[in-house]
């Protein structure tokens with residue numbers, strides 16, 4: 001199925017969004033961080049519940065403590081900062097996924113690299129972050145300006161369109 005030609009940059013950014021695990025250690029500028037947080041805040045959610053909030057983690061010791069709560073969190077150690085995504089009350093995990101993707105796409109659009117990370121021991125993550133009972137933090141996004149050299153991930157690439165799409169029934 002041939003796609004349209006000359007697609008705009010915003011569309012190409014969707015296809016080019018990669019998990020980046022090598023960062024420059026410069027902190028994000030305040031305007032860049034603000035732009036990314038605004039994009040997160042404007043994410044749509046089921047019934048517009050917005051059952052979420054974020055914790056911006058810039059303190060290196062706190063970032064390390066958080067990294068210890070997941071199994072593949074080296075990107076967090078390499079990044080100058082992270083945004084922890086808090087699911088509050090009866091919110092859907094689907095909504096948190098949308099929030100993460102908005103953050104990552106907005107970051108990409110302004111030249112900021114990101115990698116989603118999982119806090120497998122989320123109860124420990126909640127303790128580290130001082131999250132009250134009834135709220136969960138299973139995921140975060142490591143952020144920073146990309147390093148001059150970025151290692152290619154073995155886990156990238158996607159299945160072909162004809163394996164991804166079913167028509168009318170499975």
Ligand SMILES: Cc1cc2nc3c(=O)[nH]c(=O)nc-3n(C[C@H](O)[C@H](O)[C@H](O)COP(=O)(O)O)c2cc1C
Nearest residue numbers: 017018019072073075115116117118153155156157
């Ligand atoms: C829910 C979720 C959790 C992830 N957790 C981690 C993680 O803990 N550590 C990591 O390095 N990458 C993590 N990733 C990134 C994926 O490994 C990455 O998106 C996938 O391999 C595809 O790579 P690409 O987006 O660069 O093409 C996570 C991605 C998702 C969607």
